[in-house]
Amino acid sequence: MRTSVLLVGAALAATLLSACGSGDSSTVTVNIGYQSKTINTVTVGTLLRDRGTFEAKLADLGKAKGVKYKVEWKDFASGPPLTAAMLAGQVDIGSMGDAPVLVNGSKTRDHADVRSELIAITGYNLRGSLNQVVVPVDSSATTLADLKGQVVSTSIGSAAHGMLSTGLTSAGMSLGDVRLLGQDPPVGASALTSGQAAALAQFVPWPQSLVFQGKARLLYDGGSTDIATMHAVVADQRFDQQHPDVVAAFLAAQRETTDYLNANPLEAAKKVAELTGIPVEVVYLYNGPNGLVHFDPTIKAPLVDALGKLLPFLKGLGAVGDLDLNQFVNDRYVRTLYGSDYDVRSADTSAPSKLSGPDPVCGGTVQDPATASEVWFTGKDTTSVARTPACLLRQIAQSNAQVRVAYVPAADTGLRLFAAEAVWVSDPGAPADQRLLPFAVKPDADRYLGTHPGSSILDYKAALAAR
Structure with a gap:
């Protein structure tokens, strides 16, 4: 409760002192929160920033309106601190995974000045294969059941945590049958390689990065749960209302970046690898043709359904309160972006980049x-x-x-x-x-x-x- 009070206080202070989303009378500052190491949000983060597409669109918009726009890019290690920044009024548009997205929507519901909404998807996998469990190469474990009584590292409240819970249930176990260690991905990776953890349950790209480096092997694929997982774009609702043309420009820039990635997957993977330090071979596994990630901004029904399935798990952890997805999910901007093609595009779940x-x-x-x-x-x-x-x-x-x-x-x-x-x-x-x-x-x-x-x-x- 004390943390919530502090966050609300920070949000009020930010509103009074800096008026997030605006500077002087002729300048509008747009604060973008992204995660550079999360390669299935590159179309609204790392790659988008590097290409300068959003800034170019704002420059054109500014000339037409007589307004100067300034973009502030803020890099976060994960979704929770990004949500904290949104609660404090320091981020207008952000991207994060499905579990953090739900936490974001829930935490901002009661604060009209920072209430958020989901306005687009970045990347997704309908089977849930963006979450996986890996073990050391020399581990004797061959199934999740072999982890009983063992230490398993994961990010508490993440989709990977939910995948682990579902997988253990399918194996006739529960989270209580393992010794759960709540850690951020890089810390968990170190715990696995140093022998402090018997397994790592994490999201893209950590499991396969360890596999590629020869430090781990795959034990369980999140696709076995057959529950879709995705990353999405959330925006401050008040900012949406005050600057709808800026939000529209951001999504238009996302669409162009997405089209570029899907048409030039290897070139895009090389650039992302250069910018992030993630091996290009790992980036291309996820972002290449027929890759683990499908990049498409449209909001698809199976993805919203998956959010509904994840919500009870997060409620059980006490991570979220009530959240009406019908109110939280807003496809107005992306629907306008694609026009008459939207319904066809949003219904299409085939790989947008195909190997041929x-x-x-x-x-x-x-x-x-x-x-x-x-x-x-x-x-x-x-x-x-x-x-x-x-x-x-x-x-x-x-x-x-x-x-x-x-x-x-x-x-x-x-x-x-x-x-x-x-x-x-x-x-x-x-x-x-x-x-x-x-x-x-x-x-x-x-x-x-x-x-x-x-x-x-x-x-x-x-x-x-x-x-």
């Missing part, structure tokens, strides 16, 4: 996202594609070039994986181009073996040799 092109080894054209694979050879500016994971292995084996990174979709779920970290299965009864199949975790591969006699599990090196 000719297969140089197996022949034919890459089309099916369930099997489309990709390799990036060292020293090359572009990647090469393959119709199936087996064709990809054949292409790698026949090439004299060193592999920088290769990606394959899991045979059962389509989850985009690092080929070198996948669990491979050889099925001699399948067609030649489909004989080698990648899976995300060993239990998934074991299930396939149970229904396909004669199949066997291979490591990556053996899979290359068996092509």
